[in-house]
Amino acid sequence: MKAHSTKLRSIARWLAGTACLAALAMPLTAIDAAAAANCIKGERKAPYTIGWANIYSVPTWMKQTEGTITAQVEALKKEGRVKDLMVTDAQGNAQTQIQQIQSMIDANVDAIIVIAGSSSALDRVVSDACDKGIAVINFDSLVNTDKVTSKINTDSNEWGSKAAQWMVDQLGGKGKIIIMNGPAGVSVSDDRRKGAQPVLDANKGLEVITETNTEYNVAPAQEAMTSLLFANPEIDGVLSLGGALSAGALLAFDRQGRDPVPTTGENARQFLELWKEKGIKGWATMQPNWLGALSVYAAVQALDGKPVPARVKVPLPVIDDASIDSYLARADKFPADGYIYSDYDQALFDKLLTE
Structure with a gap:
């Protein structure tokens, strides 16, 4: 009886050891895929x-x-991997966006792609979508919760930091500047501004005389800058944290008959064209429009059981006097009030999803 018990214990130990070895031998890709497929059930x-x-x-x-x-x-439909696309427009209202996402949950869509109208207000409904087994890909303006399949974005803090450092270098660390921000409460706008602050703190000679928040559109940005020009006769630089904002600022300077000053921005066609036309000192980067396409591709990859990182960081390019002509050479392919973004393809997407 004692020998029998000893034998059973030996077999149990062997089985436990075998199970541990099997777990250790499990391919990393399988482990990664399970982690990457967060939310999908x-x-x-x-x-x-x-x-x-x-x-x-x-x-x-x-x-x-x-x-x-x-x-x-459309490309994925041809491959038989996507059937339908449900599109909603919250018209800038975060509460409306919450209701629209809830409708998608109720319809049991397979994946939801979202740009958040509020970094905090959408947390509950996005988490609910995740709990219901829906793939959630969040890009550009991010939610606070990590209950998503993946967050895809450039580094907005880095965006603001690089723009601010360029302004410091242009003005020799001294001067009066105006800061132009996107809408308050939108994470991409808030994060760019946060990224700029440590650089400003380290360069006290750069005086922020005022700043403003506007929609990412030329007309309201021009209106806002026009008011600021009347109130501030001396401006040495415009730290603009959005492309349409920069175009609006330059148009306001021009309409008031004032010489343009060093201005930062992004790849808005109108800003790049005014930069070249006016011969200003400029700097820009790009929030690629194809982040949307990448998000769809990532959602389908995750639904297919393939590994998708919880966070995908897309590198920021630099547009300066050395590279602006290469962007303007492609300007006629984009709307006059649009953004000149770089080319993209599946090879690029696969590379970004494996880095």
Whole structure:
């Protein structure tokens, strides 16, 4: 009896050891895939239904971004991997966006692509989508919660830091500047501003005389800058943290008959053209519109059981006097009030999803 018990214990120890070895031998790709497939549960098989929860569609950047989303969906439809695209427009209202995402949850879409109208207000509904087994890909303006499949973005803090450092270098660390921000409460705008602050703190000779928040559109930015020009006769630089904002600022300077000053921004066609036309000192970077297409591609990859990182960092390019002509050479391919973004393809997407 004692010998029998000893034998059973030996067998149990052997089985436990075998199980541990099997777990250790499990391919890393399988472990990574399980981690990458956060939120995805239940029977979800291609072709998939994708939801695109847009915060607002009026700005040209958003229209171009939606264009990359629909183009990616059409390509995946031809491959038999996507069936439908559900599109909503919250018209800038975060509460409306919450209701629209809830409708997508109720419809049991397979994936939701979202630009958040509020970094905090959407946390509960996004988490609920994740709990219901829906793939959630959040890009550009991010939610606070990590209950998503993946967050895809450039580094907005780095964006603000690099723009501020360029301004410091241009002005020799001394001068009066105006800061132009996007809408308050939108994470991409707030994070750019936060990124600029440590550089400003380290360079006390750079005086921020005032700053403003406007929509990412030329007209309201021009109106805001016009008011600031009347109130501030001496301005040495414009630290603009958005492309349409920069175009609006330069137009305001021109309409008031004032010489333009060093200005930062991004790849808005109108800003780049004014930069070249006026011969200003400028610096810009790019928030690629194809982040939308990449988000759709990532959602389908995750639904297919392939590894997708919880966070995907897209590198920031630099547009300066040495590279601006290469962007303007392609200007006629984009709307006059649009953004000149770089080319993209599946090879680029695969590279970004494996880095």
